[in-house]
Amino acid sequence: MTGTPPYNPDPHAHPGLAAIALLEAGKALAAFLAAAGLEVSGPAPLRTVINTVILRLGGDPEHGSFSSLLGQITPDTVHLAATVLAAYGLLRAVEAWGLWRAxxxxxxxxxxxxxxxxxxxxxxxxxxxxxxxxxxxxxxxxxxxxxxxxxxxxxxx
Incomplete structure (x- = not known):
C-alpha cells in the first residue's frame, strides 16, 4: 500500500503545531501580564514612561501633539487598554489551546x-x-x- 498516511490529529505528532501553540501561549501570558500591570499601576507610571520617551526623542512633552497624547492617558483609557490587552490575550490563549489539541x-x-x-x-x-x-x-x-x-x-x- 502506497501513499501518505492518514492525517494524525495528535498535536505531539506535529511538532510545528506544538511549537506554535507554545509561542501563542507565551503571547497570551505577556498580554495578560501587561493588562494586569496597567490595571495595577494606573495612568501615572504610564505617563512617566511616555514623558521619558518623548524627552529622549528630543520632543517637548508640554506642547503640541505630545502634550495632547499625555492628556489622553486617563484612568478610563488605561482600563480600555487593559481590556483590549486582555481580549488579545484571550484570543491567543484560545488559539494556543486549539493548536495544542490540533x-x-x-x-x-x-x-x-x-x-x-x-x-x-x-x-x-x-x-x-x-x-x-x-x-x-x-x-x-x-x-x-x-x-x-x-x-x-x-x-x-
Missing part, C-alpha cells in the same frame, strides 16, 4: 492572524532594518508556512 480552526486562525502581521513586518524592515526586524519576519513567515501546510494536509486527507 484543531483545524486553530490552524486557520493562526495562519490568518500571522499573515496579517506580514505587511507590518515588511514595513518594520524598511523603517528599522536590522536583525530583530528580519527575525520577526522570519518567525511569522515560518508560522504561516507551518499552519498553511497543516491546513493543506487536512484538506487533502
Amino acid at each position: 484543531h483545524a480552526w486553530a490552524s486557520w486562525l493562526g495562519c490568518i492572524s500571522a499573515a496579517l502581521y506580514l505587511p507590518l513586518d515588511l514595513y518594520a524592515i524598511v523603517k528599522h532594518p536590522g536583525w530583530a526586524s528580519w527575525l520577526l519576519l522570519a518567525v511569522n513567515v515560518l508560522v504561516v508556512w507551518v499552519l498553511a501546510r497543516d491546513i493543506r494536509k487536512r484538506h487533502l486527507d
